[in-house]
Each structure stands twice: as structure tokens, then as C-alpha cells.
Amino acid sequence: MHDSIDPVFLAHQPQSIAETGLAHASKRGARHASVRLEQTRHAETILLDGVLAGEGDTTELGLSVQVRPNGGATGFAATTEISPGAVTSAVDHAIAMATASSRIGGDYGEPADEPIYRDEVWLSDYRVNPFTIAADERARFLTKWSDALLKHDDVASVHAKLVAVQETKFYADLAGTTTTQQRVRVHPRVTITGRRADGSAETVSTLGPPTGRGWEYLLGDGWDWEAEIAELPGHLSDKLRATELADGCYDLVADPSHLWLTIHETIGHATELDRALGHEMSYAGATFTAPHDIGTLRFGSPLLNVIAERTSAHGLATVGFDDQGVAAQRWPLIEDGVLTGFQTDRDTAVALGAARSTGCAFAGSALHPPLSRLPNVSVLPGEDDVTTRHLIGDVRDGVYVVGPSSWSIDMRRSNFQFTADRCYRIRNGRLTHQLRDVAYQWNTTDLWRSLAALGGERSYQTFGADLCGKGRPVQIAAASHGSPPALFRNVPMRTIDGTR
Amino acid sequence: MESQRAAAIAAETAASGEDVIAIVDDTTHHYLRWSANEVTANGAASTRTLTVIAVNSVDDGIGNAAITHRGHLDENTVRKVADAARAAALRAAPVASAPSLPGGHGTAGRPDIAMEEAPADAPPAYWNDLAADLGAAMTRADRRQRLLYGYAERQRRTTTVNASTGLHLTSTQAVGTVEAAAYGADGKASAWHGTAIPDSGEADVPGIHDELDRWLHTANRRVSLPPGRYDVVLSPSCVADLMARLYRAMSVTEATTGASPFGDGEGGTRIGERLTPASLTLLSDPAARGLSCDPFVITRSPTPTASVFDNGLPLRRTRWISDGVLSALVGTRTAAESAGCPFTPWIGNLVLTGAAPDRSLDEIVAETRRGLLVTSLWYLRDVDPRRLLITGLTRDGVYLIEDGEIVAATNDFRFNESLLGVLRRVTDVGTTVPTLPREPDNAMTRFAMPPLAVRDFTMSSVSEAP
Numbered sequence: 020m021h022d023s024i025d026p027v028f029l030a031h032q033p034q035s036i037a038e039t040g041l042a043h044a045s046k047r048g049a050r051h052a053s054v055r056l057e058q059t060r061h062a063e064t065i066l067l068d069g070v071l072a073g074e075g076d077t078t079e080l081g082l083s084v085q086v087r088p089n090g091g092a093t094g095f096a097a098t099t100e101i102s103p104g105a106v107t108s109a110v111d112h113a114i115a116m117a118t119a120s121s122r123i124g125g126d127y128g129e130p131a132d133e134p135i136y137r138d139e140v141w142l143s144d145y146r147v148n149p150f151t152i153a154a155d156e157r158a159r160f161l162t163k164w165s166d167a168l169l170k171h172d173d174v175a176s177v178h179a180k181l182v183a184v185q186e187t188k189f190y191a192d193l194a195g196t197t198t199t200q201q202r203v204r205v206h207p208r209v210t211i212t213g214r215r216a217d218g219s220a221e222t223v224s225t226l227g228p229p230t231g232r233g234w235e236y237l238l239g240d241g242w243d244w245e246a247e248i249a250e251l252p253g254h255l256s257d258k259l260r261a262t263e264l265a266d267g268c269y270d271l272v273a274d275p276s277h278l279w280l281t282i283h284e285t286i287g288h289a290t291e292l293d294r295a296l297g298h299e300m301s302y303a304g305a306t307f308t309a310p311h312d313i314g315t316l317r318f319g320s321p322l323l324n325v326i327a328e329r330t331s332a333h334g335l336a337t338v339g340f341d342d343q344g345v346a347a348q349r350w351p352l353i354e355d356g357v358l359t360g361f362q363t364d365r366d367t368a369v370a371l372g373a374a375r376s377t378g379c380a381f382a383g384s385a386l387h388p389p390l391s392r393l394p395n396v397s398v399l400p401g402e403d404d405v406t407t408r409h410l411i412g413d414v415r416d417g418v419y420v421v422g423p424s425s426w427s428i429d430m431r432r433s434n435f436q437f438t439a440d441r442c443y444r445i446r447n448g449r450l451t452h453q454l455r456d457v458a459y460q461w462n463t464t465d466l467w468r469s470l471a472a473l474g475g476e477r478s479y480q481t482f483g484a485d486l487c488g489k490g491r492p493v494q495i496a497a498a499s500h501g502s503p504p505a506l507f508r509n510v511p512m513r514t515i516d517g518t519r
Numbered sequence: 520m521e522s523q524r525a526a527a528i529a530a531e532t533a534a535s536g537e538d539v540i541a542i543v544d545d546t547t548h549h550y551l552r553w554s555a556n557e558v559t560a561n562g563a564a565s566t567r568t569l570t571v572i573a574v575n576s577v578d579d580g581i582g583n584a585a586i587t588h589r590g591h592l593d594e595n596t597v598r599k600v601a602d603a604a605r606a607a608a609l610r611a612a613p614v615a616s617a618p619s620l621p622g623g624h625g626t627a628g629r630p631d632i633a634m635e636e637a638p639a640d641a642p643p644a645y646w647n648d649l650a651a652d653l654g655a656a657m658t659r660a661d662r663r664q665r666l667l668y669g670y671a672e673r674q675r676r677t678t679t680v681n682a683s684t685g686l687h688l689t690s691t692q693a694v695g696t697v698e699a700a701a702y703g704a705d706g707k708a709s710a711w712h713g714t715a716i717p718d719s720g721e722a723d724v725p726g727i728h729d730e731l732d733r734w735l736h737t738a739n740r741r742v743s744l745p746p747g748r749y750d751v752v753l754s755p756s757c758v759a760d761l762m763a764r765l766y767r768a769m770s771v772t773e774a775t776t777g778a779s780p781f782g783d784g785e786g787g788t789r790i791g792e793r794l795t796p797a798s799l800t801l802l803s804d805p806a807a808r809g810l811s812c813d814p815f816v817i818t819r820s821p822t823p824t825a826s827v828f829d830n831g832l833p834l835r836r837t838r839w840i841s842d843g844v845l846s847a848l849v850g851t852r853t854a855a856e857s858a859g860c861p862f863t864p865w866i867g868n869l870v871l872t873g874a875a876p877d878r879s880l881d882e883i884v885a886e887t888r889r890g891l892l893v894t895s896l897w898y899l900r901d902v903d904p905r906r907l908l909i910t911g912l913t914r915d916g917v918y919l920i921e922d923g924e925i926v927a928a929t930n931d932f933r934f935n936e937s938l939l940g941v942l943r944r945v946t947d948v949g950t951t952v953p954t955l956p957r958e959p960d961n962a963m964t965r966f967a968m969p970p971l972a973v974r975d976f977t978m979s980s981v982s983e984a985p
Binding site for chain 2: 063065066067070071072073074075076077078079080081083092093094095096097098099100101102112113116117119120121122123124125126153154155158159162175176212214218219220296297298299300301302304386387388390424425426427428429430431433434436438456458460462490491492493513515516
């Protein structure tokens with residue numbers, strides 16, 4: 020570790036502010052109370068054809084309180100003012116919101132217990148804080164890539180974007196837990212566009228994922244950017260000559276660079292307990308799973324083993340402690356194809372009869388209340404040393420998909436449609452050429468039950484999402500998803516042209 | 520510190536050869552969320568945000584940078600943010616040229632809005648009324664074995680824009696929304712209704728739940744239907760979702776670079792071309808009654824469709840589609856000049872109207888021989904933005920229409936459609952009414968849309984949800 024908690028954040032004396040807030044909450048008769056101070060810095064640079072087209076650098080600092088008076092609903096209040104007076108006022112406001120909500124009615128059970136952690140400090144695993152790199156230096160990286168790509172004949176335009184984020188937060192609750200945490204993430208992405216003679220266009224994008232690393236990621240730690248940028252024009256040229264696929268059922272080989280989004284939508288969100296309990300029914304949606312399905316629901320083929328965790332190095336959802344003071348954990352969601360777990364926070368864990376939350380509470384900013392958000396959710400590799408080449412070699416008539424493109428899933432996390440950045444035709448165990456506008460459209464358990472083979476440990480890769488929305492008001496969170504390549508049999512696929 | 524004082528201090532930091540734009544946003548936000556007849560979340564937040572944009576002339580062009588600070592503001596903080604922006608502008612990759620920053624001053628928006636300021640220790644008074652109405656609705660739902668889900672919020676924002684050119688403008692907006700869903704005892708029948716409440720209006724919570732009751736009663740009879748092409752009647756909310764996506768795609772830059780279907784393929788636009796035989800007009804108007812929004816450009820950080828150099832320029836009623844003909848695209852002054860089209864920046868509301876006589880949704884249904892009434896859409900995503908191909912799902916209410924009558928509720932569908940294809944296949948247009956899209960967009964809650972009848976809508980597969 021080469022960094023420390025941001026001194027600018029610490030200068031706001033979060034411990035003292037929190038103590039003031041908690042003392043006031045206790046005096047007002049709160050049974051449970053927590054105070055969170057959070058500073059998030061988000062920088063974004065966008066270049067179009069090598070020219071700066073958008074740039075922003077936002078720092079958001081605020082405090083929030085959650086207070087639960089005896090026997091009532093929880094109230095939440097937040098402000099960007101940081102002072103003893105502001106936190107006291109926020110406590111009063113949260114109690115007023117709780118009181119108004121309690122009048123409507125409801126059953127407000129006790130949250131799940133958690134040990135107390137005092138004065139814990141945690142930093143994520145990065146070497147160079149991206150905010151120690153000047154904005155013009157960050158932009159220069161994108162310029163260099165853009166200029167190189169624009170030299171290729173088939174490249175008509177280049178869109179390059181870099182996002183860097185630093186989150187620093189302090190949490191304290193009435194039980195006695197106090198944690199101070201800091202993590203960073205970066206996400207460079209380049210998309211190039213080419214045109215056919217008829218004026219129609221195609222794009223391909225870099226696959227390098229968002230990651231909980233620092234500036235070292237741009238320099239090649241964890242991803243070979245130079246190699247990927249060099250290969251991109253060739254992929255585009257092939258895509259410009261892509262053909263259509265006849266509608267039908269095909270074997271599907273999904274690269275980890277594509278499969279992460281399918282895992283995110285069909286397994287990650289499907290195993291959130293708050294969705295199963297209906298909390299997202301009017302917005303983000305529910306799930307086809309239910310608590311009584313644990314141990315009985317055949318989610319996928321026996322090859323499917325899925326782990327949730329907030330502990331892996333560089334994971335986008337990795338933390339030391341969640342936003343309810345619960346220590347980070349690792350636990351199974353699916354074992355041998357059968358549903359065995361859910362993601363919980365301290366409020367939903369009790370509905371499972373669990374003694375403890377799995378630690379999934381996360382608030383998108385100081386101004387948002389924590390809610391259950393995705394941990395890192397990953398499909399474990401197979402036991403054999405199988406590679407992507409082996410999986411493709413096992414397919415007579417199929418499609419190999421690389422990178423994400425569009426996605427959409429119904430409100431029970433069942434009927435979905437995914438497209439890919441690049442789709443390749445597989446004939447008799449070999450890739451032949453790229454396909455255009457291909458979508459696979461099916462149901463979650465149909466897909467995972469059709470899982471026929473997985474790559475081995477050496478083929479395992481981690482990707483992830485840094486713009487996952489949920490809740491009202493909508494909050495954004497990030498989560499990583501690892502997997503080996505996977506082979507699915509007889510997947511319904513079609514060419515999307517708006518007419519079928 | 521007063522917002523206007525903070526903005527003025529930041530703007531005054533500009534040195535010779537520099538310009539500085541300062542934007543201060545003050546917001547208050549209250550919300551309530553409920554699930555299965557219980558409150559599951561609530562919240563109140565007040566925020567203050569300062570954005571300082573610095574512009575410098577440098578040897579090889581114009582450097583600019585925006586720094587945003589959300590948090591406590593005192594004079595020292597304001598000067599620190601301004602200094603950081605000015606330093607960043609000197610380091611920023613320069614653009615070759617930029618239009619001059621506007622000057623001028625005034626007060627705009629709705630500074631007279633009577634929305635109550637929340638006292639420090641209590642929710643606004645209207646919140647108690649909302650809670651009482653909601654409690655009554657839940658009691659009634661318990662009796663009828665129905666489950667209510669939903670979200671209500673109220674936001675107010677005052678924005679002050681100052682610039683070293685002498686620009687000084689303020690704008691105040693307030694809006695509330697109520698999104699409510701109801702499920703029958705079997706969990707199969709469901710309905711959704713969304714309402715935006717502009718300015719200081721009150722939510723009609725009992726009326727919303729009466730409407731949901733009506734739809735649940737309609738859903739007592741259910742039939743299963745296969746995928747295929749159907750004539751559909753889209754509710755105003757569905758039309759708002761589709762038009763919001765269309766509006767986001769109407770970018771001058773994307774058109775001229777071939778990233779959208781609004782380009783001519785040779786670096787120009789298709790402005791002047793007919794998009795639909797229907798006499799549809801899509802417009803934005805900052806002064807639209809009940810939908811008023813910021814009347815001047817506010818750009819806190821540059822994007823491909825919004826320039827910080829345009830901050831403060833007035834927004835005027837703009838027809839994006841006029842009687843079926845593409846008539847304007849969203850862009851910056853620079854992009855508009857480059858494309859040879861008028862400067863028509865983004866505006867925060869959207870209105871679609873037809874030329875037909877006023878007709879309600881029920882009247883359009885009554886003239887449908889066989890088709891589907893779709894009441895809300897969900898999870899819309901671009902499949903191919905260059906052709907405006909989208910996918911999505913119906914949700915919480917699809918009904919079979921036969922001989923002008925709604926005869927049964929039916930299953931949900933996944934659809935794959937071209938937005939331009941939908942426009943071309945519009946066969947009937949109803950009365951324009953205020954509505955809310957199902958997919959929320961914090962930047963856009965102000966919509967007035969008609970119901971539309973569209974022939975041959977492509978339902979690709981069946982979704983078994985709920």
C-alpha cells in the first residue's frame with residue numbers, strides 16, 4: 020500500500036462530528052443510529068478523435084444520519100454542510116422523517132446483529148492514486164491511443180474516455196463501531212467506428228474493465244492496453260465485413276469479457292434478497308428466486324458454482340466494512356447448480372433467519388441511504404485445464420461472443436436479451452468470421468441449465484460494472500464479476516433488425 | 520454564505536486573459552418509498568454545489584476546465600475551487616477555438632414558487648398529507664388483499680450562474696413525482712401509474728390508487744398471447760419513454776459523425792426530411808404551462824452535446840419534429856455552426872402533439888378492432904444507436920383489445936423495435952396530457968404526451984413476469 024486516508028477528508032474531523040450526532044440521537048431516544056461522512060471524487064475525460072470533448076472533476080462531501088427511534092421506522096437525512104450543528108440538525112430531521120413514516124404503518128423488526136469494530140482503517144489495493152496524476156497527463160494517455168487508432172484506414176472516428184474515482188468514508192454507529200475506508204477505481208475505454216461503402220457503421224470497443232486499481236492499471240498492471248489498442252482496428256475491419264446469422268438455436272461460447280454482464284444481470288441481481296422480498300417491485304424489479312428456494316432451486320447445470328464476496332483484491336465491490344458496519348465476507352450463492360444463498364444487509368438478513376448480514380449494504384454517496392447492492396459475484400472455473408480454444412473446438416455449429424454490448428432483462432430477472440461487442444461464427448470447431456447484430460434471447464434458468472462446459476483456472480478473468488443503478492432515488496454502485504469462458508448448448512439466437 | 524455571493528466571488532477571481540463561470544446549485548429533496556403496504560425508506564437531503572469553469576487563452580487554442588465541489592461553502596472554499604479550476608484550465612488540452620461567453624443578467628425560472636422550505640427538524644407540511652393519504656390507501660389495500668408499492672419525491676433547485684463577462688442569472692425549479700404500483704392477491708395482475716407534480720401542486724394519492732384499482736379490476740380475466748406483430752395502443756407514459764430516448768439521440772454531433780440515423784451519411788444532417796406521415800410535433804418549451812424548466816443553458820461540465828461556453832444563453836420554444844418533419848437537433852453553438860444548422864440546445868421538457876381532434880386513450884381503444892393496450896415500458900436499451908434499434912419490455916399492464924373493448928389482461932412481452940419505424944407506423948394520436956416515463960431520468964421529469972396507436976409493433980418473446 021502506497022497511500023493513506025485523504026488528509027483533506029480527515030481535516031473535517033469525522034470522528035468528532037459523528038460523536039456529536041450519535042450523542043444527540045441517543046439523547047433523543049434512538050434505539051439504533053449511525054453517522055456516515057463521505058467524500059467522493061469523480062473525474063472524467065472524454066476525447067473525440069483525439070480532441071478534448073468533455074472533462075469534469077467533481078468532489079462531493081457530505082454527511083448523513085440514519086436514526087431509528089424505539090419501535091418505529093428508520094429515518095434518513097443528509098446534508099453537504101459538515102459541522103456539529105449540521106449533524107445535530109440532520110438527526111432531528113431523520114427522526115422527523117421516521118416519525119412521519121411510522122404513522123403510515125409497518126412492521127419494523129430488529130436488524131441482524133454484528134460484532135463491534137472499533138477504529139478500523141481500511142484501504143483498497145492500489146499503488147498509485149489516480150488523482151496524483153495531473154488531468155493533462157490523464158488526457159495525454161487518451162490522445163496517444165486516439166492518434167494511433169486514427170492512422171488506420173478503417174477507423175473513421177475514435178471515442179476515448181477515462182473515469183477515475185476515489186471514495187473516502189467514515190462510519191460510526193451507536194453500538195460502537197467506527198471505520199474509516201478509502202478505495203479508488205479507474206476505467207479507461209476506447210470505442211472506434213468504421214463505415215461500410217453503403218454508409219452504415221460499426222463500432223468495436225476495448226474490453227479492459229473498470230477495476231479497483233490505481234494509475235498503474237493504465238501502465239499495464241492488470242491489463243495490456245497497448246496490445247489491445249493495437250488489435251482494435253483489425254477487429255473493426257473484420258466487423259465491417261460481418262454477415263448476418265439465421266435465426267435459430269446455436270451453441271454459445273461466451274468469453275469472460277462478455278459473460279460478466281450476463282452473470283451480473285441473471286445471477287447477481289437475481290440473488291438479492293431485497294428484490295426477493297419485493298422492495299424493488301415498483302422500480303428495479305423483483306426476482307424469480309425466493310428464500311424458500313434455498314437448497315432446492317436448480318438454477319443451472321451441476322457445473323455452475325457461484326461465489327459472492329467483498330474481499331478480493333481490486334474488486335469493484337470490495338470493502339473492509341459495509342455501510343452498516345458489517346465486515347466484508349465471502350459466501351456461496353449457487354453450489355453444483357443449486358441456489359444456496361442470497362445477498363443480504365442487516366435489515367433483510369432477518370427475513371432469512373440468518374444470524375448475520377452478508378455485508379451488502381452500500382450507499383452511492385453521502386447523500387444516499389445504504390441499501391442492498393451487489394457484491395462481487397463470480398462463476399468459479401471448472402476443474403479441468405480447459406481453454407476457450409477447447410470450448411470452441413467442441414462446437415459444430417455455434418457462436419462465440421466477446422465483450423458486452425446491449426442488455427435488457429425483465430422485472431423478475433428471467434427473460435433477457437444480450438448482444439455482444441464482437442460475435443464470431445463457429446463452424447466445426449473453428450472460428451470462421453464475425454457476425455453482425457446477433458442477440459441471444461432466453462430465460463435465466465434455461466441458459467444456466469444449458470451450461471455444458473467451463474474453462475479452467477487459467478482461463479478465468481475478472482470484468483465488471485461501474486454504473487449499476489438501483490433504488491429510488493437511483494443510486495450507482497460498482498461490482499466485479501469473474502468467470503472462465505463458458506459453453507452453453509442450443510441457445511436461441513437471432514439477428515436484431517427491429518422487425519422480429 | 521449566500522449562493523449569489525459565492526458565485527460572485529468565484530467569478531471575480533478571473534485574471535486578465537481569463538474568464539470564469541460560477542454555477543451554484545442549492546437543492547432540497549424529500550422522498551418516501553413503500554413496498555407491500557409498508558414504508559421501506561425515506562429521506563431528506565439538502566445540498567449545495569459550486570461548479571467553477573475557467574477559460575484561458577493559450578498559445579495553441581482555448582483551455583478550459585470545470586471543477587465541481589459539493590459541500591460546505593465559505594469564502595476560502597470558493598476561492599480554492601476557483602483557483603483549482605483556473606490552474607486546471609492552464610493544464611487542460613486546448614480546443615482550437617471556442618465561441619465567446621455570453622454576458623447579461625436576470626432572474627428566471629419560478630422564483631415565486633411557493634413550495635415550503637423544510638424546517639430543520641421536520642418534513643414539509645405537505646409530507647404529512649401525503650403520509651396520511653398513503654396510509655389510508657394501504658389500509659384499503661389490506662382490506663382488498665392488494666399490495667401497494669411506490670415512491671414519491673419532492674425536489675427544489677435554485678441555480679445561480681455568474682460569469683466574469685457580467686453574466687448573472689438565477690433559475691428556480693420545483694417538481695414532485697409519485698410512482699405507484701399495485702398487485703392483486705395472486706401476484707399476477709398488476710398496474711402502475713406515474714404522475715409528475717409541477718411546482719407546488721399536491722399529489723392526488725387517492726385518485727392514483729382509484730386508477731390502479733380500476734386496472735386491477737380489468738385484469739380479472741387473463742389470456743395468454745404469443746409473440747408476434749401486434750397493433751398497439753401505447754399509453755402516454757409509454758410514449759414518454761420512447762420520446763425520451765429519441766430526444767437523447769437527437770444530437771447534431773452524433774448525426775454528422777454517423778452515430779445516429781439523423782445524419783445524411785456525408786457529414787450533414789437530415790433536418791428537413793420527413794420522419795413520419797403522421798402530423799406529429801415534438802417540441803420543448805421552457806415556458807410550457809405546468810412543465811416550466813430552466814430558461815437558459817446550464818452546463819456544469821462539457822459533453823459532446825453541451826458546451827460550457829453556451830452557459831447563460833436563452834432557451835426558446837424549439838420544435839424538434841414539426842408536423843412529422845425533422846426540424847432541429849440538439850447541439851452546441853460550435854456543432855451547429857459546423858453542421859450549418861441553427862443553434863438549438865437541450866431543454867428540460869418534452870411535448871408531443873398531433874393534429875387530430877382531442878381524443879382520450881379510451882376513445883382510441885374504442886376504435887381499435889384488435890390489438891394490445893400497453894400501459895408501461897421497462898428496461899429500454901439501445902441495441903443499435905446508429906439505427907435507433909431498441910429493446911425493452913412491457914410491464915405492469917398489457918391488455919387485449921377486441922372490437923373496441925378491453926377484454927382481458929395478457930402476458931408481458933419483450934419487444935425489439937426501431938424508434939423511427941414506430942414513428943412511421945403511427946396510425947392514431949390522442950390528446951396530449953402530462954405524464955411520467957416509467958424509466959426515471961433525474962434530468963427530465965417534465966413530459967406531456969398523447970397516447971399513440973402504432974401498427975405492427977414487434978413483440979419478440981413472452982416475459983413470464985410477474
